[in-house]
Amino acid sequence: MKAPIRLVTPLVAASAALAMTAGTASAATTTIREETATGAPYSGNWQVTTVGTLDFAVTFLGAQVTGSCEDATLQGTVESTGAGELTAASIGACQTSNGLSSPATDLDLSEVPDRSGSVTYDPVANGRDGVLSIAAGLSFKIEGQVLGFTVTCFYGFQTGGTPGLAFDVYNRDNPNRPLPGHDDAQGAADNITLVRQAGSSALCPSNGTGSGSAIARGETTPGSGVFDRKLYITS
Secondary structure, eight states: OOOOOBSOBTTBOOOOOOOOOOOSOOSSOOEEEESSTTSOBOOEEEEEEEOSOEEEEEEETTEEEEEEESOEEEEEEEOTTSEEEEEEEEEOOEEETTSOEEOOEEOOOTTOSOOEEEEEEOOOTTSOSEEEEEOOOOEEEEEEEETTEEEEEEEEEEETTEESEEEEEEOTTOTTOSOTTOOSEEEEEEEEEEEEOTTOOTTSOOOEEEEEEEEEEEOSSTTSSOOOEEEEEEO
16 A cells, blocks of 8 residues: 655555566565565565655656655565465555645555566565565546646556556665665665556646655464564565
8 A cells, every 4th residue: 555655656656655567587486484584484464664755756847846645555465475466555645846635545446457466586686685566557646726727637657667566675684675774674666657647637747757665564463454574585
């Protein structure tokens, strides 16, 4: 639906967040586990939350416009084999250097036809352990004054040229994880693109870029809404 999105979202994120295409998966199977590499398989609800602000950049009249959002959260369900679905997404208040802003917002999923997602074990040497992808076509709105005109802008997300969001996943003991001070499974994305949507004013900044990092957890008590279960991805 907190990790500073090296980018992302709100203008990106949202998700931030936490969609899309899992890239090139290895032939290995996937098992999501509780706590450690030898823990019991985990199926249930999950939450991905950014840490810190979400920072992004877009282009307006040939100049770079920067911005930030307070946070982003993605929630969904997942089977221990990696298949899942996005159920909720939200983004904190956002503001840009040229005066556009938006309040904290729950993103509307009611008209999103495909909310499927997946976690894939796909380790890279000295890098990630897997990929979290969500196919949902998330979008968000920001408004403000530009050159004396009131404008409304809508942005969607792409990752690596594919609609949706995708994050590299790192296990809690991976020395290359983006947030080494956090003992949690983590996600990071460096190639998220904000895409201006139909219905936006002509004065809205064009496509932008961003990136971000977040922590991911499950529930110890199923259905409680308390995300306190550490997760681990293996083959």
